[in-house]
Amino acid sequence: MSHSSPDPNDAHGSVYDELLGTDTSQWAFGTDFEDPLAGVDTTVPDDVDATALAAYCLMLGDDALVMSHRLSEWCSRAPDLEDDIALSNIALDLLGQARLLLARAAAADPSVVPPLPDGSPVPVEDALAFFREALDFRNVRLVEVENGDFGHTIARLLLFSTVRLAAFERLSADRDPVLAAIAAKGVKELTYHRDYAGRWFLTLAQGTEESRRRLLAGLAAIWPLYDELRTAYDVGAEVDVVLDQVLAVSGVERPEVGAMSGRGHTEALSRMLAEMQVVARAHPNGQW
Amino acid sequence: MSTAYAVAASVTDPEMPMLTLEDLGVLRDVRREGSEVVVTITPTYSGCPAMATMRDDLVHKLVDAGYSARVEIALSPAWSSDWITERGRAALRAHGLSAPGPAPSRGGPIPLTLMPLARAVSCPQCGSARTELTSEYGATACKALYRCADCLEPFEHVKEI
Numbered sequence: 001m002s003h004s005s006p007d008p009n010d011a012h013g014s015v016y017d018e019l020l021g022t023d024t025s026q027w028a029f030g031t032d033f034e035d036p037l038a039g040v041d042t043t044v045p046d047d048v049d050a051t052a053l054a055a056y057c058l059m060l061g062d063d064a065l066v067m068s069h070r071l072s073e074w075c076s077r078a079p080d081l082e083d084d085i086a087l088s089n090i091a092l093d094l095l096g097q098a099r100l101l102l103a104r105a106a107a108a109d110p111s112v113v114p115p116l117p118d119g120s121p122v123p124v125e126d127a128l129a130f131f132r133e134a135l136d137f138r139n140v141r142l143v144e145v146e147n148g149d150f151g152h153t154i155a156r157l158l159l160f161s162t163v164r165l166a167a168f169e170r171l172s173a174d175r176d177p178v179l180a181a182i183a184a185k186g187v188k189e190l191t192y193h194r195d196y197a198g199r200w201f202l203t204l205a206q207g208t209e210e211s212r213r214r215l216l217a218g219l220a221a222i223w224p225l226y227d228e229l230r231t232a233y234d235v236g237a238e239v240d241v242v243l244d245q246v247l248a249v250s251g252v253e254r255p256e257v258g259a260m261s262g263r264g265h266t267e268a269l270s271r272m273l274a275e276m277q278v279v280a281r282a283h284p285n286g287q288w
Numbered sequence: 289m290s291t292a293y294a295v296a297a298s299v300t301d302p303e304m305p306m307l308t309l310e311d312l313g314v315l316r317d318v319r320r321e322g323s324e325v326v327v328t329i330t331p332t333y334s335g336c337p338a339m340a341t342m343r344d345d346l347v348h349k350l351v352d353a354g355y356s357a358r359v360e361i362a363l364s365p366a367w368s369s370d371w372i373t374e375r376g377r378a379a380l381r382a383h384g385l386s387a388p389g390p391a392p393s394r395g396g397p398i399p400l401t402l403m404p405l406a407r408a409v410s411c412p413q414c415g416s417a418r419t420e421l422t423s424e425y426g427a428t429a430c431k432a433l434y435r436c437a438d439c440l441e442p443f444e445h446v447k448e449i
Contacts, residue, residue, distance in 0.1 A: 034340045039328065039360020082423035082433065089425040096335025100363070165398065181363035185334055187398070188366060188449040189429075195401045196424060202402055242400050249402060 035123065036099045040178060042107035048176050054109030055138065057179060058128070059232065061101030062139035065129055066269070067160060068094035069276055070147055079150050086196060090157070093189040100182045102128045107178075120284050130280035134270045140232050141260070142225035144269040151204055151211070152218030158197035159226050162242050165190040167233040198246045205250035220255040227259035292325040293318040295353045302341040303428050304446075306379040309342060313371025316362050325350055325357045332367045333429040333449075369430075369448050384412050386434065386445040409445050411436035 044050040071091035078084035106113050106124035113124045114131045122131070142160060147153055168190060171183035204215040230239065247254065280286070296318045297310040309315040309329065317328035327346050331339050343359040350357035369388035372380075377387035386409050392398075404421045411419055416438035423433040424447070431444040 034343060035361075036339075037361060037363075039326075039358075040363060082425070085427070086423060086425035089429045092335040092337070092429055093333055094335070096331070096333060100334060169398065177364070181366070182334070185331075185363060185366040189333060191392075191398050192424060192447075192449075195405075198400055198402050199404075238397055241397075245400060246402070 035103065036096075036125070037103045037107065037178070040181075042104065042178055044108050045175055045177070050108045053176055053179070054105040054112050057101045057105035057108065058112060059138040061098045061105060061128070062137045063143050063160075063164070063232075064094040064101065065098035066137070066139045066272070067143040068092075068098060069272060070143065071153070071157075073147055074153065083150075083200075087153070090193050090196065093186075093193070097182065097186050097189070098129070099125050101179075104178050104182065108176075117284050121287055122280070122284060126280065130277045131284070134265050134273055137265065137269060137273070139265075139269075140225070140229045141264075141266055141269075142222060142229045144272065145222070145225065145266055146268050146272075148218055148221060149214055151214035151216075152221060154197055154200045154204060155215060155219040156222045157193065158201050158246065159222065159229060159243075161190050161193040161197055163229050163233050163235050163239055165194050166235045166239050166242075170235075194242075201246055201252075202250045205252050216252065216255075219252070220257055223255040223257050224260035228263070290353055292320070292327075292350060292353075292355055292357075295349050295355070296325075296327050296346055299342070299345045299349055302338045302345070303430075304380070304383075304385070306383040306385075307372070307376050309346075311373045311376030311379065313373065313376075314342070314367060323356055325355045326360055327357060328360045328362045330362045330367050336429065338428075367449075369446060372446070380446060381412050384443055385431075386410070386412050386443060388446045388448045391448045407445070407448075409434055411439060411441065412443050413441045414439040 044053060068091045071087050071094070074087045075084065075091075078087055102125040106128060110124075113127050114136075116122050116127055116131060142156065165187065168183040168186045172180055172187060174180040174183065201215065204211040206212070296315060297308055299309050299315075301307045301309060301312050301314075304312070312332070314329045314332060315327070316330050317326075319326050319328075327350070329339070329342055329346070339361075346359050347357050368391045370391045372388065380387045389407055389409075405424070407421075408417070409419045410417045411434075414436060416436055418437040419434050420437060421432060422435050422442065425431075426433045426444050430447055430449075432447050433442065434445050435442045
């Protein structure tokens, strides 16, 4: 095998060039891009409005991406190792859903993808994740507000996974076969997420005075954003049945706080995106 | 020259190398398209980072065997742990992992489970049925963590989905 010397003038040259030579099988150092929909027929069915489908997939994808990022902020900071791993795994599932949904949105309506410099190797899902402004994100506010303590995270995850699971059960029969397949796969993952959040909700509610106080504070803080989540996912009584079941066994009442008015985003999203996007934006022609 | 299917079927899972992709149930199809071999795999979980490795390993092994190869993704039907073969389950046990039970059947709203899932999990080290769940999530999304109450060894259980 022949090795080429790294060119110090080449912006993409790195120590790994020496290690890899022409062997591209060493995936850990990054090879070419992996399209999460490679080989999937992404033709939009005749009776489906491609623009509306793309907008809907963007919303579902952005929710997953932003929620995934918030959960991943727990990595190395969770109350114990098992929950550190659990939250990271849930974040990973949601990141996978985000990749599929953003790729689906781009395939349905390429005009949603922000323009990049000529020759940029950035794939469409990354263009959508890293090169849009906060105003262009379609996620609900519930997923974007900053993490509070573990009680706040559990309350948010319970509301989010309960609503998203109900919506994905419905979307498993969507007229777009790609969205239907993504949803059917997501249902299995979200079932574990909802159970995880529900168990911790019960545990914290019936644990110590302090754990209960913190859970209730977290629930009250996130509750004003619940209405927007429900509306965005167009879910009904099936969600209330599940939520009331968790609240009842936990001995917790629905918070008596009204829905937060308005739409759009909070300042928290801009700050989160600034951190999430900075490296990709600094190197729009970078190879990762 | 081995058949393309035999080559693809011999590629192992990067996280659980005791399993071939065939035994894991992610290898869905191997077909010829002109001079190219097209392999179809399906992800276990949406965010499974092993997919890129599986794809690269498949292409690498097929190219080494003299084929030109490409890998495609199939999303539907979604992978189920029921697709792990009997040979795969035996390999898991032989390597100290607990194999999944039957996946929950679908139909009607999915029930909420607030108590730990009642699985009949026996310790892959000593065979004891006295085991307890440590966490529903382990080093990978597809595994839960258990502990044996008799031999006290921790072990991983491949989850039912």
